[in-house]
Amino acid sequence: MVLIQKNHAVVVRKLLEHLVDDFARGTHPLEAGWINSNGPEVDYLFELGLAEKDQRGTRFRLDKVKDIKLTKWDESVDELITVCSDIAKAVKVEQLIAKIVDNFSDSTELQATIFLLGWWRMLETSEFPVYVDEVLQATLSPDKWYIEAPKASLELALSVTKKWWNIDIEKAADSLSPFHLTIPKVQRTDEVEKIKIVLRWKKATELFFKKESEALAFLWFGDFLSVLEGICSEEALAFIQTSIWGYLEKSTGDFKLEIAEQIEKMIDSLSSQQLGLPTISWTEIIRLPW
Amino acid sequence: MSRTPLKRWARPRRDDLEETYPSGRPPFYPFPTVSNVVNAAFCPVAIYHDLLHGTYQDATSSPTWKMKGVGNLFHQYIASLKSSIATGKQDLTGIDRARQDFFYSFSRNYKPERDRDSCWNYYLEPWVYRKFEELRELRREANLLFEITISNAYVDFVSRGKKLTYPLLGICDEIDIDNKKIIDRTIKGKYNDDHPPLMKDYQLWLIWKIINSIPRSKLPDEVKNIDFDEFNLVVETPHKDFNIDKENSTFEELTHEAYAWIHDVAFERKSGYDVFQHKRCTRVNKVECGLQTYCFRRKPTFPESRSEMRRVFKDIYRPLFWDQMWNWHLFKYQLVMIAPSKLESLGLLSKGKKISSSNAKIEIEVPEVQADQLQAYSEVSLRRYTIIPFGNFFFGKRMGATLVERKGNKLVMEIPKKEFRMSEIILILPKSDVTIIESPPWYLSRNLQRSMFSLEFIGTKDPDKARKDSIVQILESLFGPKPLRREGGSSDQ
Numbered sequence: 210m211v212l213i214q215k216n217h218a219v220v221v222r223k224l225l226e227h228l229v230d231d232f233a234r235g236t237h238p239l240e241a242g243w244i245n246s247n248g249p250e251v252d253y254l255f256e257l258g259l260a261e262k263d264q265r266g267t268r269f270r271l272d273k274v275k276d277i278k279l280t281k282w283d284e285s286v287d288e289l290i291t292v293c294s295d296i297a298k299a300v301k302v303e304q305l306i307a308k309i310v311d312n313f314s315d316s317t318e319l320q321a322t323i324f325l326l327g328w329w330r331m332l333e334t335s336e337f338p339v340y341v342d343e344v345l346q347a348t349l350s351p352d353k354w355y356i357e358a359p360k361a362s363l364e365l366a367l368s369v370t371k372k373w374w375n376i377d378i379e380k381a382a383d384s385l386s387p388f389h390l391t392i393p394k395v396q397r398t399d400e401v402e403k404i405k406i407v408l409r410w411k412k413a414t415e416l417f418f419k420k421e422s423e424a425l426a427f428l429w430f431g432d433f434l435s436v437l438e439g440i441c442s443e444e445a446l447a448f449i450q451t452s453i454w455g456y457l458e459k460s461t462g463d464f465k466l467e468i469a470e471q472i473e474k475m476i477d478s479l480s481s482q483q484l485g486l487p488t489i490s491w492t493e494i495i496r497l498p499w
Numbered sequence: 500m501s502r503t504p505l506k507r508w509a510r511p512r513r514d515d516l517e518e519t520y521p522s523g524r525p526p527f528y529p530f531p532t533v534s535n536v537v538n539a540a541f542c543p544v545a546i547y548h549d550l551l552h553g554t555y556q557d558a559t560s561s562p563t564w565k566m567k568g569v570g571n572l573f574h575q576y577i578a579s580l581k582s583s584i585a586t587g588k589q590d591l592t593g594i595d596r597a598r599q600d601f602f603y604s605f606s607r608n609y610k611p612e613r614d615r616d617s618c619w620n621y622y623l624e625p626w627v628y629r630k631f632e633e634l635r636e637l638r639r640e641a642n643l644l645f646e647i648t649i650s651n652a653y654v655d656f657v658s659r660g661k662k663l664t665y666p667l668l669g670i671c672d673e674i675d676i677d678n679k680k681i682i683d684r685t686i687k688g689k690y691n692d693d694h695p696p697l698m699k700d701y702q703l704w705l706i707w708k709i710i711n712s713i714p715r716s717k718l719p720d721e722v723k724n725i726d727f728d729e730f731n732l733v734v735e736t737p738h739k740d741f742n743i744d745k746e747n748s749t750f751e752e753l754t755h756e757a758y759a760w761i762h763d764v765a766f767e768r769k770s771g772y773d774v775f776q777h778k779r780c781t782r783v784n785k786v787e788c789g790l791q792t793y794c795f796r797r798k799p800t801f802p803e804s805r806s807e808m809r810r811v812f813k814d815i816y817r818p819l820f821w822d823q824m825w826n827w828h829l830f831k832y833q834l835v836m837i838a839p840s841k842l843e844s845l846g847l848l849s850k851g852k853k854i855s856s857s858n859a860k861i862e863i864e865v866p867e868v869q870a871d872q873l874q875a876y877s878e879v880s881l882r883r884y885t886i887i888p889f890g891n892f893f894f895g896k897r898m899g900a901t902l903v904e905r906k907g908n909k910l911v912m913e914i915p916k917k918e919f920r921m922s923e924i925i926l927i928l929p930k931s932d933v934t935i936i937e938s939p940p941w942y943l944s945r946n947l948q949r950s951m952f953s954l955e956f957i958g959t960k961d962p963d964k965a966r967k968d969s970i971v972q973i974l975e976s977l978f979g980p981k982p983l984r985r986e987g988g989s990s991d992q
Contacts (some may be wrong), residue, residue: 226783233781265718287960292782334810436806441798442783447772469769490523499771499814 210275211257215281220250224260224269225289229296230456240299242268289440298438299445305434306390310456314385321374322381326392327426328366330433332494333359333395337405340488347403354407360398365410375418391446408489415478421475422458424468425495432498438473450471450499472497501903504658504755508665511832529756529765530831531958532654533705534670537698541788542779543764546757547771548793550764551816553948559688559698569618570686576605576623576670577684578645581673582918584634585641588811591634597627604940609810613724619667622686622737629738632641642676644722648920650898652835654712654923656754665758668831669706670916674708675724681783683709688736695734695741697787703732703743704750710894717835718888765820799958801983802972804979811978812951822944826851834892849873849927853888854909859916861888861900862909873927886912888925889919894918900927924933 213221228242234406243265251267254260259273274293279286294319313320329337337358344354382392398404405411431453454465480489511519511527511882513558529535529550530569534557540548541558548554560570580601583589591597602619609615617879627634631857637715650668657663673682683703687696694700710727718725732743763770780786782795798805842848849872863886873884882902891895910927925934965971974982 230781230783233783235776284797288782288795291797291800303758310800322716336814436810438804439806441806441809443772443775450772451776490983492524493814497768498810499768 211259211277212255213277213279215279215468217250217253218279218281218283218286220246220248220254221259221269221277221279221440222286222289222453224254225274225286225293226269228269228271229289229292232296232448233281236383236434238271238296238448244268249483260401269293269301271300275396286405292444295442295445296448297441298440299448301436301437302431302434302440302449305433306452306456309388309393309459317374318376318383318384321370321376322384322392323430324374324423325363325366325370325376325378325381326368326433327428327430328422329363329393329395331425331429331498332365335359335361335494335496337404337408338490338493339341339454343407347407347409349400349403353400354404357400359402360396361401363395363397363402365405365408368405368410369414369417369422408494409482413491416475416482418462418471419473420466421472424461425472427457428451428498446499502756502759502763504663505759506920507663508758508762510652510666510836511829515928516837517834517841521819521822521829524766525821525824525829527824527829527832528762530828531761531980532666533667533702533709535761536667536705536754537557537702537706537756538790539764540701541698542777542790542795543760543770543774544778545788545790546760547764547774548952549792550761550820551948552793552821552952553945554790554952555949556789558788559685559687559696559702566865569614570620571685572615572618573622573626574646574684576602576618577626578673579605579917580690581634581637581641582645584637585639585643586918587639588918591631593597594624594627594631597631598624617968618686622828626735626737638677644674644676644889645672645895646896647671647674648876649706649709649713649778649894650831650895651709651712651717652708652832653661657748658755659900663755664712665754666832666835667709668894669702669709671706674710676725676732679729680733681710682733682735684735687738688738688740692736692739695743696736699734700732700741700743701750701753703734705754706744707732707745713893716862717891717893721889722894723923732889755974762783765817768817787898793952795825796857796956798956799960801960801962801968802974804975804977804981805955805958808974808978809955812955813851815951816948819944819948826944827942839933843869846872847928849908851925851927852924853921853925856914856921859914860903860911861886861914861921861925862911863927864909865927867908870905870910870981873910884912885928886914887928888914888921890922891926894928909927 223246224242224244224345227244228238231241231243232238244267247267249382251260254269257269259270260267263272271293274290274297277290277408308324309319325459336355339354341351344351349357367376367378378392385391428450431449440446440449454468458465459462463471474496476491479489479495509526509528515526531539535546535549538549538558545558549557580589580591582598583601584591589601602623606615606618648668648670650666652666653664654667655662657662671681672684674680675682681703683699683706685699686697687699705732706728715723730743734741734743734875760770760774764774778794780788785791785795788794802808806948830847833842833845837845837847839848839850843850849864849865849869853866854862855865858863884900884902885897886900887895887897898915898917900912902910902916954974957974959965959968972981973983975981
């Protein structure tokens with residue numbers, strides 16, 4: 210931890226403000242924060258390895274933000290440090306995603322695993338809202354439904370993944386290890402079959418299309434990584450989602466709006482399968498993050 | 500800000516209006532207020548906070564909580580002063596009389612006193628000085644209407660030569676019928692301003708658009724023959740008056756974009772990060788906005804499970820807004836889309852005849868069966884209702900009233916001690932929109948949104964404090980990996 214003396218807090222604030230402002234205006238974090246600033250305070254930060262210089266000027270090193278601490282509490286600087294730490298985490302997530310995408314072509318196992326993780330995350334975070342009569346008919350109680358259904362998420366996600374990949378969960382875990390990721394240890398349930406009946410999962414799985422399902426999985430994988438890193442600021446979260454949409458646009462050749470519309474159509478087709486009173490609220494289960 | 504205008508605004512179908520059981524995503528779009536539209540036009544993040552986080556303030560309000568309520572006092576005093584002069588109850592002989600005899604007696608219950616004094620010194624005194632001659636010349640029986648609620652499900656706006664209609668509700672500060680003026684007042688603004696305070700011109704323009712869109716047949720008899728198209732629009736600050744141009748293509752376009760944002764925030768999950776990409780300002784370069792404290796609040800390091808908590812809450816905010824749409828927005832549609840006779844049969848309205856009114860009390864005669872219904876409702880509403888003593892749901896004065904006595908089919912209600920025009924027919928709404936006490940649950944779901952959003956910012960940066968903080972620890976258990984178990988105390992507990 211590098212302690213920043215009171216007399217250096219002003220220049221730290223100035224550099225961090227510039228970084229945050231550039232980022233908020235859409236500049237990529239790795240390109241953000243350059244400013245023409247000189248003087249002994251800047252030199253001091255440079256000596257400490259906290260700032261960097263080139264022909265564009267000087268800027269605070271994003272990767273060093275988490276390492277600084279003020280000797281005297283300054284609310285505005287502290288707030289900037291918090292935001293910059295989130296930006297740094299978002300960059301880390303973006304780089305990890307880029308690395309994973311680079312490896313996709315060599316490893317179908319990796320593709321399947323990311324798909325599995327994304328779908329697991331999406332399902333696990335849904336409340337599985339269904340009509341209570343359906344739950345009772347499957348001999349489950351409503352309170353048990355809300356406890357058990359999320360525990361079935363991994364199995365449900367696995368069954369969707371198996372529609373396109375022959376995945377082995379153990380090998381899947383291995384494919385994540387180069388990225389220092391693991392499949393989370395999740396609670397399981399003995400009620401998976403009953404839960405599948407209530408959700409008419411077999412029929413639903415037939416209606417999941419690969420391109421749309423992959424897009425959903427990738428977006429939710431981003432959400433999974435954001436939470437894993439503990440990112441809280443809306444700006445940083447928006448940056449991650451924007452990056453992922455960028456990858457999706459590049460890989461599918463479609464625009465974001467088109468992809469979102471296709472996903473909506475897929476959800477609509479699930480909903481329209483239900484005759485009469487809808488028994489499953491698909492829009493709250495199969496959904497975009499945010 | 501750019502948003503493709505919607506092709507059409509979905510309103511409730513006949514069965515939604517009359518008998519649909521509320522469930523899930525509403526099949527109709529919101530019925531926004533002028534504040535909602537101004538927020539959406541100002542910044543998409545503002546409308547995001549407004550609809551999903553249940554924030555109190557709007558973008559045009561002061562960004563500080565200090566002197567909260569002063570703006571209201573400013574409005575109420577001017578309305579009261581002008582009404583008193585117009586009814587002959589007050590003679591304005593000098594500024595001192597406006598202050599000593601009238602303001603301090605009018606605001607005697609206002610607390611804190613320091614804010615009351617500031618209201619006079621900073622806002623009312625310059626206004627009274629400026630308007631003194633105008634006030635003295637105010638004739639008896641002047642045709643003035645204050646705080647009129649105006650609402651229509653079909654307000655016209657033009658987009659590239661094409662007409663689109665949206666629902667909109669607003670409150671007009673003053674309509675001066677004799678001088679053909681529609682006035683919007685604000686405590687914002689400075690001596691040397693060349694322009695009206697931010698978005699105030701747009702706010703007034705929206706109000707005029709609603710008034711102008713109401714079909715004559717729907718206006719109350721008292722204003723049915725008035726052509727509001729001829730009225731001037733005036734934004735009044737304490738220091739200046741600004742005339743607002745009614746022909747404004749920028750405002751027209753802004754409105755379409757605002758409604759598109761309202762739709763997207765209400766229904767589209769992806770709007771969640773769209774709004775932050777289109778935000779008006781940044782943490783470092785903030786613009787003047789009443790919602791600054793919501794946008795740039797600090798999030799302490801602990802609880803560490805905050806990001807998961809945030810995600811869980813994000814899934815709840817929108818259904819809570821849908822709850823408000825079913826309970827409150829649908830009601831706004833009902834009031835202007837269903838015939839009054841049908842509203843009566845649905846139990847949404849009672850029509851009473853004014854018998855007498857004096858001393859902040861009004862006696863209203865209603866049909867016997869409705870008197871029973873209203874009394875039954877008083878058990879759950881704490882005897883509070885909304886009444887419309889003048890006008891109707893399209894154009895009328897709405898106020899809270901408390902049932903104090905029932906004599907057969909006659910109801911005695913307590914109303915605010917104010918000067919206002921009263922019709923012979925009084926409309927009584929069992930549902931209410933005035934304060935939390937008299938509100939159905941829509942207001943509670945808004946409070947819940949606000950409380951959850953506050954919880955997103957709770958915590959501490961100090962790890963030692965975090966370990967001892969029961970709220971932080973319970974959040975770590977609920978949203979993080981910490982096992983939920985009782986801690987502390989002796990081992991045999």
